[in-house]
Amino acid sequence: MSELISYEPATGAQLWRAPTSDVDLEVATARDGFALWAQQAQAYRIETMRRFANVVRQRTDAFADIIARETGKPLWEARTEVETVIAKVDISASAFSERAGQRRMEAPMQSRMALRHKPHGVLAVLGPYNFPAHLPNGHIVPALIAGNAVVFKPSEKTPASGAFLVDCYHAAGVPEEAVRLVVGGVAEGRALAAHDGIDGLLFTGSARTGIALNRAFAEKPEKILALEMGGNNPIIVWDTPDLHVAAMLVIQSAFTTAGQRCTAARRLIVEERIAAPLLEEVVKLAGRLIVGAPHDDPQPFMGPVIDNETADGLSESFLALMMKGGRPLRHMARPDPSRPFLTPGIIDVTDLTDRPDIELFGPLLQVIRTDDFDAAIAHANDTRYGLSASLVSQTPALYDRFWANIRAGIVNWNKPTNGASSSLPFGGIGWSGNHRPSAYYAADYCAYPVASNESEAARASIGIGLAD
Numbered sequence: 263m264s265e266l267i268s269y270e271p272a273t274g275a276q277l278w279r280a281p282t283s284d285v286d287l288e289v290a291t292a293r294d295g296f297a298l299w300a301q302q303a304q305a306y307r308i309e310t311m312r313r314f315a316n317v318v319r320q321r322t323d324a325f326a327d328i329i330a331r332e333t334g335k336p337l338w339e340a341r342t343e344v345e346t347v348i349a350k351v352d353i354s355a356s357a358f359s360e361r362a363g364q365r366r367m368e369a370p371m372q373s374r375m376a377l378r379h380k381p382h383g384v385l386a387v388l389g390p391y392n393f394p395a396h397l398p399n400g401h402i403v404p405a406l407i408a409g410n411a412v413v414f415k416p417s418e419k420t421p422a423s424g425a426f427l428v429d430c431y432h433a434a435g436v437p438e439e440a441v442r443l444v445v446g447g448v449a450e451g452r453a454l455a456a457h458d459g460i461d462g463l464l465f466t467g468s469a470r471t472g473i474a475l476n477r478a479f480a481e482k483p484e485k486i487l488a489l490e491m492g493g494n495n496p497i498i499v500w501d502t503p504d505l506h507v508a509a510m511l512v513i514q515s516a517f518t519t520a521g522q523r524c525t526a527a528r529r530l531i532v533e534e535r536i537a538a539p540l541l542e543e544v545v546k547l548a549g550r551l552i553v554g555a556p557h558d559d560p561q562p563f564m565g566p567v568i569d570n571e572t573a574d575g576l577s578e579s580f581l582a583l584m585m586k587g588g589r590p591l592r593h594m595a596r597p598d599p600s601r602p603f604l605t606p607g608i609i610d611v612t613d614l615t616d617r618p619d620i621e622l623f624g625p626l627l628q629v630i631r632t633d634d635f636d637a638a639i640a641h642a643n644d645t646r647y648g649l650s651a652s653l654v655s656q657t658p659a660l661y662d663r664f665w666a667n668i669r670a671g672i673v674n675w676n677k678p679t680n681g682a683s684s685s686l687p688f689g690g691i692g693w694s695g696n697h698r699p700s701a702y703y704a705a706d707y708c709a710y711p712v713a714s715n716e717s718e719a720a721r722a723s724i725g726i727g728l729a730d
Contacts, residue, residue, distance in 0.1 A: 266445050268422045271334035271566045271602050272555035278422035280445050288442040289459040292384045292411040295439020300381050300409035307407050308355045314434035315351040325426055329395060330556035332420050334565035335519055337556050346396045353684050354404045361705040373717035379709035381409035382486055383461035386454050390466045391568050392522040394420035395427050400700055401464040408709040415444035415454050419568050462486030469693045488698035488707045492524040492621045493649030495679045496642035499540055500533045500655045508654045509543035515678040517606050520564040521625035525650040525680035528622055531641050534633040545592050548606040566602040567624045573602035576624040580607050586614050619645050639667050649690030650679040
C-alpha cells in the first residue's frame with residue numbers, strides 16, 4: 263500500500279505520513295452510517311456539533327501548530343483559522359434554522375401544508391490547502407447538521423490538518439461512520455468524485471478542476487454539486503485622500519496568506535491622477551512586510567507559498583508578464599531557492615494588450631492605470647471569474663455605480679477584497695462557482711426541501727365529471 267507524506271513548506275521537514283485510503287471502503291462505511299446519523303433529532307446533531315466546537319477549543323494550540331507548519335502560514339493566522347472553525351458551528355445552526363427550517367400552514371378541509379428538509383445522503387468534500395480546516399469545515403458542519411454522512415478528502419498537500427479535523431469530529435461524538443477521511447492524492451480525489459455511492463460533491467479549489475467536475479456531473483442531475491473555484495479579483499482605488507490607508511487595504515487584499523486566498527486581489531486598478539503616489543506607498547509597504555517561517559519572532563506577515571512547484575510557477579508568471587511588456591514596480595524575489603518563500607511582486611500591466619485571465623495564486627499583484635471610472639469598472643469585469651471585488655473611494659455615488667455594474671458575488675467598499683464573513687453567503691459567478699454559495703448559504707445545498715400536503719383523516723370528493 264502506498265503512503266502519503268506531508269512536508270513543512272518552511273523547512274522541508276517531514277510532518278506526517280499515512281497509508282492512502284481505499285475509497286470504496288470509505289464510501290461504503292459512510293453509506294452504512296448515514297441512516298443512523300440521519301435518524302437522530304436535529305437538536306442532537308446540533309448539540310454534537312457544539313461539543314465539536316468545544317473539542318477544537320481545547321485543542322487550539324495543537325491544531326494551530328499543525329496548520330501553521332503544514333501550510334507555512336504564520337502561527338497568528340493559523341490561530342485565526344482555528345477560531346473560524348469554532349465559530350462555524352453557531353453560524354451554521356442559525357443558518358440551518360433560517361434557510362432549511364420547518365414551516366407549517368393551515369389548508370382547507372382541516373389539512374395542513376408543511377415544508378421540511380431532508381439530507382441528501384453521503385456527501386463527498388474535497389478540501390483545499392490554503393485553509394485546510396476552515397474551508398472543508400464550512401461544508402462538513404452544515405452537512406452533518408442536515409443529517410448527511412461525509413467522506414472528506416483533504417488536499418494531498420495538507421492531509422495532517424484534515425486528519426486532525428476529522429479526529430475532532432469523532433472525539434465530539436460524531437459516529438466514525440458518519441465522517442470518513444480519505445488520505446490520498448489526485449487519483450483518490452478522482453475516484454471519490456466519480457464514485458456511484460456518493461449523493462453529492464462539495465468542492466473548493468481551482469477553476470480547472472471545478473470545470474472538469476462540472477462536466478463529469480453533467481450527466482448526473484440526481485447528485486448535488488457545489489463549486490467554489492477562486493477568482494481573478496480586482497480592487498479599484500479612486501478619488502480617495504488617504505493614500506496610506508488605501509495602500510494598506512491593497513496590501514491586505516493582495517498579500518495576506520501570501521496571496522493564497524481565493525478572494526485575494528490579483529489586480530489593482532487605480533485612478534491615473536493618484537497612481538504615482540499611491541503606488542509609491544504600496545511598494546514601500548510591501549517592502550516592509552516580514553516574510554518568514556510560522557513560528558518566527560517577530561511574527562511574519564506572511565509565510566512561504568505551499569511548495570517549491572508553486573513558487574517556481576509564480577516566479578515564471580512574473581517573468582512572463584515582464585516579457586509581455588509589464589513594468590516591474592517591485593520584483594518578486596526568492597531568497598532561498600530551495601524553499602518556497604517569495605517576496606511580494608508588483609508589476610504594472612497597463613500597456614499589455616493580452617493580459618492573462620488566470621488566477622495567479624500567490625503574492626503577485628498586477629497594476630492597471632486609467633483616468634476613467636467606467637473604464638476602471640470595465641477592466642475589473644474583464645475576467646471570466648467573478649468572486650470578489652472592492653472599491654476604495656470616499657465618494658458614495660461612485661460606490662453606487664461600482665456596486666450596480668461590477669460582476670462579483672462579494673462586493674466591498676473601503677474594505678479589502680478578502681476576509682468575507684461566514685454570516686453571509688460566500689460565492690461568485692462565472693468561473694468562480696456554480697451559483698451554490700457556501701458559508702451562511704451552505705444549508706441550501708446540504709439539504710433538499712420537501713413540500714407536504716397532510717391530513718390526519720382521508721377526505722376526498724369529485725364534484726364534476728362523474729357519470730351517474
